[in-house]
Amino acid sequence: MKTKFRKLMLALTLTLLSVSLSACSIAERSGKPGLLVIQEQGSFAVGGTVITNPGTFDPLKMTPEGQTFHGDHAYVFYQIPENPRKLPLVLWHGFGQFSKTWETTPDGREGYQNLFLRRGYEVYVLDQPRRGNAGRSTQPATLAPVPDEQRWFNIFRIGVWPEYFSGVQFSRASEALGQYFRQLAPDTGPIDIDVNSDAVAALFDKIGPGILVTHSHSGGMGWQTVIKSPDIRAVVSYEPGSNFVFPEGDVPAPKPSSGGTLEGVPVPLSDFMKLTKIPIVIYYGDYIPELPSKNPGQDMWRIRLEMARLWADAVNRHGGDATVVHLPEIGVRGNTHLPFSDLNNLEIANLMSDWLAKKGLD
Amino acid sequence: MKTKFRKLMLALTLTLLSVSLSACSIAERSGKPGLLVIQEQGSFAVGGTVITNPGTFDPLKMTPEGQTFHGDHAYVFYQIPENPRKLPLVLWHGFGQFSKTWETTPDGREGYQNLFLRRGYEVYVLDQPRRGNAGRSTQPATLAPVPDEQRWFNIFRIGVWPEYFSGVQFSRASEALGQYFRQLAPDTGPIDIDVNSDAVAALFDKIGPGILVTHSHSGGMGWQTVIKSPDIRAVVSYEPGSNFVFPEGDVPAPKPSSGGTLEGVPVPLSDFMKLTKIPIVIYYGDYIPELPSKNPGQDMWRIRLEMARLWADAVNRHGGDATVVHLPEIGVRGNTHLPFSDLNNLEIANLMSDWLAKKGLD
Numbered sequence: 257m258k259t260k261f262r263k264l265m266l267a268l269t270l271t272l273l274s275v276s277l278s279a280c281s282i283a284e285r286s287g288k289p290g291l292l293v294i295q296e297q298g299s300f301a302v303g304g305t306v307i308t309n310p311g312t313f314d315p316l317k318m319t320p321e322g323q324t325f326h327g328d329h330a331y332v333f334y335q336i337p338e339n340p341r342k343l344p345l346v347l348w349h350g351f352g353q354f355s356k357t358w359e360t361t362p363d364g365r366e367g368y369q370n371l372f373l374r375r376g377y378e379v380y381v382l383d384q385p386r387r388g389n390a391g392r393s394t395q396p397a398t399l400a401p402v403p404d405e406q407r408w409f410n411i412f413r414i415g416v417w418p419e420y421f422s423g424v425q426f427s428r429a430s431e432a433l434g435q436y437f438r439q440l441a442p443d444t445g446p447i448d449i450d451v452n453s454d455a456v457a458a459l460f461d462k463i464g465p466g467i468l469v470t471h472s473h474s475g476g477m478g479w480q481t482v483i484k485s486p487d488i489r490a491v492v493s494y495e496p497g498s499n500f501v502f503p504e505g506d507v508p509a510p511k512p513s514s515g516g517t518l519e520g521v522p523v524p525l526s527d528f529m530k531l532t533k534i535p536i537v538i539y540y541g542d543y544i545p546e547l548p549s550k551n552p553g554q555d556m557w558r559i560r561l562e563m564a565r566l567w568a569d570a571v572n573r574h575g576g577d578a579t580v581v582h583l584p585e586i587g588v589r590g591n592t593h594l595p596f597s598d599l600n601n602l603e604i605a606n607l608m609s610d611w612l613a614k615k616g617l618d
Numbered sequence: 619m620k621t622k623f624r625k626l627m628l629a630l631t632l633t634l635l636s637v638s639l640s641a642c643s644i645a646e647r648s649g650k651p652g653l654l655v656i657q658e659q660g661s662f663a664v665g666g667t668v669i670t671n672p673g674t675f676d677p678l679k680m681t682p683e684g685q686t687f688h689g690d691h692a693y694v695f696y697q698i699p700e701n702p703r704k705l706p707l708v709l710w711h712g713f714g715q716f717s718k719t720w721e722t723t724p725d726g727r728e729g730y731q732n733l734f735l736r737r738g739y740e741v742y743v744l745d746q747p748r749r750g751n752a753g754r755s756t757q758p759a760t761l762a763p764v765p766d767e768q769r770w771f772n773i774f775r776i777g778v779w780p781e782y783f784s785g786v787q788f789s790r791a792s793e794a795l796g797q798y799f800r801q802l803a804p805d806t807g808p809i810d811i812d813v814n815s816d817a818v819a820a821l822f823d824k825i826g827p828g829i830l831v832t833h834s835h836s837g838g839m840g841w842q843t844v845i846k847s848p849d850i851r852a853v854v855s856y857e858p859g860s861n862f863v864f865p866e867g868d869v870p871a872p873k874p875s876s877g878g879t880l881e882g883v884p885v886p887l888s889d890f891m892k893l894t895k896i897p898i899v900i901y902y903g904d905y906i907p908e909l910p911s912k913n914p915g916q917d918m919w920r921i922r923l924e925m926a927r928l929w930a931d932a933v934n935r936h937g938g939d940a941t942v943v944h945l946p947e948i949g950v951r952g953n954t955h956l957p958f959s960d961l962n963n964l965e966i967a968n969l970m971s972d973w974l975a976k977k978g979l980d
Binding site: 290291292293294295296297298299300301304306307308309313315316318320322323324325326327329331333338354355356359360364366370383387388389391392393394395396397398399400401402403404405406407410411416417434435437438439440441442444445514550551552553 | 652653654655656657658659660661662663666668669670671675677678680682684685686687688689691693695700716717718721722726728732745749750751753754755756757758759760761762763764765766767768769772773778779796797799800801802803804806807876912913914915
């Protein structure tokens with residue numbers, strides 16, 4: 257009876273513990289896709305400058321004399337999941353975009369912000385100085401609502417307006433296109449590569465070592481940020497669009513296209529060498545022609561992919577570790593200029609996860 | 619023995635269930651302050667309009683002919699905790715501010731976004747049209763970096779620059795003041811009460827019944843939104859600053875102050891009556907003088923508090939349920955114009971929680 261009693265007790269204990277663990281697992285990041293367990297989240301401004309107006313502030317008149325103006329900072333929203341991986345991800349949007357790039361996709365699915373939180377990464381999404389929530393600029397700007405969305409439809413390679421590319425990984429729902437266009441935001445001051453890379457370097461200085469993920473225009477600004485910050489341990493760059501830096505005296509010839517000419521940017525060799533010390537991967541999507549095309553929305557990417565390859569070759573010639581992945585060449589088709597929010601963005605995220613794992617960065 | 623065995627089993631079961639519940643509670647909103655359990659989070663644009671330019675789009679030239687421009691939407695970031703309460707909170711910033719108002723406080727503590735997620739509310743933080751992440755405006759704007767921060771220091775009642783008010787609930791750390799100034803953002807188009815209240819009404823139309831939380835300039839726009847949306851079930855308004863609506867023919871005399879004159883806004887009685895159908899609470903902080911003051915940064919709030927009281931009286935005379943709470947009168951001292959991010963914001967949040975509970979809205 258005593259033995260039977262003990263066995264019963266043990267069975268009961270194990271059953272209840274099992275129920276207990278199963279109930280708890282709903283709260284774990286890897287348990288149920290529906291739940292995100294966040295250890296800490298918040299927002300802050302980082303970097304930037306202060307204008308101090310001469311004179312003495314008069315509290316009765318409150319005119320600009322003697323007042324200050326803080327501007328040109330980046331705005332950052334961050335989330336730290338439970339038991340985070342060792343290196344955070346810093347997600348930097350491209351031209352005309354803001355943090356929304358990485359949030360909910362135009363058709364309402366999860367973007368990189370959520371996907372990589374679920375994979376255990378700390379995620380920092382930023383608005384670069386003079387864009388979105390970092391709108392306070394120390395330089396003036398004149399804004400006008402110039403209709404431009406069909407141009408972005410073409411340049412972001414969804415298709416040639418009003419036709420979608422065959423097989424394009426973009427929802428045909430009109431609501432998706434509306435959300436896509438509404439994720440544009442104006443520049444509230446001139447775009448300044450130094451101001452922007454300073455602010456993102458200040459972010460890394462604040463948070464410590466991490467991985468920089470760039471898109472399009474932030475690609476080139478990302479190289480400048482690596483030169484400024486020793487805390488960037490890797491770069492994942494989606495469709496970098498300009499400002500490929502090369503050692504002085506070793507800049508390739510400018511590349512003409514029907515969408516404009518792209519030039520490399522010379523930097524001192526000692527700066528360039530900083531880009532050879534960390535692993536870098538570059539991804540380009542689909543619908544980039546191999547031969548010159550009359551359509552500027554596609555042709556501008558032909559020369560960028562070519563320049564990216566020359567750039568990676570230069571980095572690797574100097575002992576670096578840069579890879580260019582043209583997605584259709586590995587069988588991943590239909591991607592636009594924003595692969596990370598395309599319909600197959602889980603697959604695109606998996607490629608990034610695998611690369612991070614391969615480089616021992618996860 | 620059988621009875622003893624049953625009693626033991628029962629005790630064991632209860633003990634293990636208790637352990638199980640206690641282990642699970644780390645995942646619950648009320649359990650451990652360090653963890654937020656989010657069922658869903660994301661962002662979207664809502665409301666707004668579309669400009670369609672005449673002509674035909676030419677993909678080779680990409681000039682504005684035949685192109686569109688989506689603008690004047692609100693931008694919304696939302697989080698739904700596990701097992702949310704029945705009504706979501708919609709948090710709407712004030713003049714010169716954006717969603718940051720509700721996020722991390724200037725001195726790095728949790729703002730209403732996190733505090734009310736922890737209390738089980740779905741939280742929607744928005745940027746109104748033509749502000750922050752909702753920067754795409756259908757109207758032009760000219761932006762200039764006019765030094766204005768000492769003015770805000772005074773108007774937001776931290777003190778009279780450079781002196782802090784005695785006992786003010788605001789950190790003396792210079793970093794806190796820097797973050798505070800950097801949570802300002804410019805208007806990327808003219809402020810338009812109709813555009814803004816339309817967008818927020820569209821948000822409620824999308825998400826259904828909820829509670830609107832306003833601050834300062836959004837206070838008055840909030841009344842307009844209640845008139846437009848049957849889904850707003852209550853309003854919590856911090857320091858509403860303008861656009862107090864009264865029935866036509868029953869508008870109080872304008873109120874002069876050293877910080878300008880405040881006028882009530884006439885609306886049809888049928889519109890005004892909509893404000894009498896839901897509970898409304900208004901909070902004002904400290905350092906608001908009872909008698910006229912030469913300091914405009916304080917005196918402008920004296921007339922607003924007076925107008926708010928006249929307004930609540932008018933609502934209640936018509937059968938409504940509006941309450942004005944002047945925080946020092948209930949013994950809560952030191953609050954600025956932004957009580958929800960002041961050093962005592964937990965106490966301020968508790969007042970709101972208690973009010974929601976009293977009104978059966980939690």
